[in-house]
Amino acid sequence: MVASISVVEDLCGESDDSSFVDPVDRAIIVETQGGLPLVSKPYHAVAIKLGLSAEVVMERIRAMQRSGAIRRIGAIPNHFALGYKANGMAVWDVVDEQVDALGHQIGRLDFVSHCYRRPRYLPEWPYNFFVMVHGQSHPEVEKKIEEISHILGADCRANDVLYSTRILKKTGIRLK
Amino acid sequence: MMDTVDRAIINTLQEGFPVCDQPFAKVAGMLSLTESELTTRLQALLDEGVLNRFGPLFHTERMGGCVTLAAMKIPKSYLHSVIRVINGFPEVAHNYERTHEFNIWFVIAAETLAAIDDVIAGIEQRTGFIVYNMPKEREYFVGLKFKV
Numbered sequence: 001m002v003a004s005i006s007v008v009e010d011l012c013g014e015s016d017d018s019s020f021v022d023p024v025d026r027a028i029i030v031e032t033q034g035g036l037p038l039v040s041k042p043y044h045a046v047a048i049k050l051g052l053s054a055e056v057v058m059e060r061i062r063a064m065q066r067s068g069a070i071r072r073i074g075a076i077p078n079h080f081a082l083g084y085k086a087n088g089m090a091v092w093d094v095v096d097e098q099v100d101a102l103g104h105q106i107g108r109l110d111f112v113s114h115c116y117r118r119p120r121y122l123p124e125w126p127y128n129f130f131v132m133v134h135g136q137s138h139p140e141v142e143k144k145i146e147e148i149s150h151i152l153g154a155d156c157r158a159n160d161v162l163y164s165t166r167i168l169k170k171t172g173i174r175l176k
Numbered sequence: 177m178m179d180t181v182d183r184a185i186i187n188t189l190q191e192g193f194p195v196c197d198q199p200f201a202k203v204a205g206m207l208s209l210t211e212s213e214l215t216t217r218l219q220a221l222l223d224e225g226v227l228n229r230f231g232p233l234f235h236t237e238r239m240g241g242c243v244t245l246a247a248m249k250i251p252k253s254y255l256h257s258v259i260r261v262i263n264g265f266p267e268v269a270h271n272y273e274r275t276h277e278f279n280i281w282f283v284i285a286a287e288t289l290a291a292i293d294d295v296i297a298g299i300e301q302r303t304g305f306i307v308y309n310m311p312k313e314r315e316y317f318v319g320l321k322f323k324v
Contacts, residue, residue, distance in 0.1 A: 021239050021240040025239075026239075026240070029232075029234060029239055032231050032232050033231070033232070033234065034229070034231070035222075035229050035230050035231040036193075036230060036231040036232070038200070038215040038218055038219055038230070039215070040198055040200060040201065040211060040215075041197055041198055042199065042200070043195065043196075043197075043199075044197070054197070058195050058196070061195050061232070062195050064232075064239075065195075067238065068235050068238050069234060069235055069238040069239045070232045070233065070234055070235070071233045071234065071235050071318065071319060072192050072193075072232075072233050072319065073192060073193040073195070073231065073232045073233070074189045074190055074191065074192050074193045074230070074233070075185075075186055075189035075190050075218075075221075075227050075229075075230050076227060076228045076229040076230070076231075076233060077186060077190065077226065077227055077228065078225055078226060078227060078228045081224070081225050081226045082186075082226065089274065089281070099314075100314060100316075103314060103316035103317075104316055104317075106316065106317075107316035107317025108317070112317060113317075113318070113319065114317065114318050115315075115316040115317040115318075116312040116313075116314065116315055116316065117312065117313045117314040117316070118245065118310040118311070118312055118313060119309075119310055119311070119313065121308050124249075124278075125247075125278065125308065130245075160276065162274035162275055162276045162278070162281070163274060163275045164272040164273065164274055165273050165274065165275055166272070166273040167270075167271075167272060168259050168262075168263060168271035168272060168273055168280075168282075169262075169263045169268060169269075169270060169271035169282070170269075170270050170271075171269055171270075
């Protein structure tokens with residue numbers, strides 16, 4: 001099964017009202033962002049902690065799945081521990097007129113985990129297209145990057161790859 | 177060490193998890209396990225660090241938060257002190273050293289854009305180096321599943 005392509009406008013940049021999660025959703029997020037309890041009835045356990053009914057918790061979670069606030073529920077693997085030791089942030093300078101169409105195409109490749117358009121800082125940083133590529137080795141990652149470059153073709157003017165050499169911090173994103 | 181059952185659990189649970197009264201029993205049935213075999217193995221995979229987390233993966237912006245990617249070019253002799261400043265901000269969620277002149281890359285998450293700007297200004301002020309803010313302009317895809 002392949003995850004659906006999610007095309008999301010940068011809501012932050014377009015809205016001053018950043019608090020579109022209501023207090024009940026917010027309480028559910030805060031309670032579950034560290035993980036679901038590994039008990040027979042996990043949603044009931046969350047409900048008891050929050051003083052809600054299990055039906056309300058499950059309905060809210062389903063609604064957040066529909067709205068996209070929850071991307072998915074499940075296991076979030078540590079890719080280093082799974083043997084994906086080469087993690088490259090591949091970047092390209094793609095012609096502005098073509099980058100969106102190409103972005104959707106490349107987002108469909110099964111080895112791509114993140115795929116974004118970001119601003120350039122000329123002349124120091126000419127790259128506007130960012131793709132995270134994971135593999136067991138650098139040659140494997142480079143082969144995948146080649147594949148992407150091939151798709152980009154003449155619409156790409158320059159590219160580079162930045163490998164992570166050290167994780168300096170990884171606490172994850174948390175609502176307070 | 178992971179065995180074939182662990183691998184099947186990891187692959188299956190990256191596809192999603194049901195929202196119902198007894199979701200572990202339902203998934204266990206798909207894997208021909210008992211509910212307690214599944215939760216015991218899942219706990220072990222979390223304890224060993226094979227899985228970072230088990231639960232909902234949220235879309236930061238859609239849950240009311242803001243997030244950006246920022247980069248810095250830091251000469252080697254300043255690295256240690258600059259990293260300490262960056263990591264001291266609770267809004268910095270991830271920070272990686274990478275192989276490039278732009279060698280420090282970190283994710284800032286906060287409840288408002290103004291709070292993100294405050295973190296960037298604070299890092300620049302306390303380090304004397306430029307923070308290159310690279311918020312996403314478009315998201316084409318997020319969400320690889322790692323087959324094991």
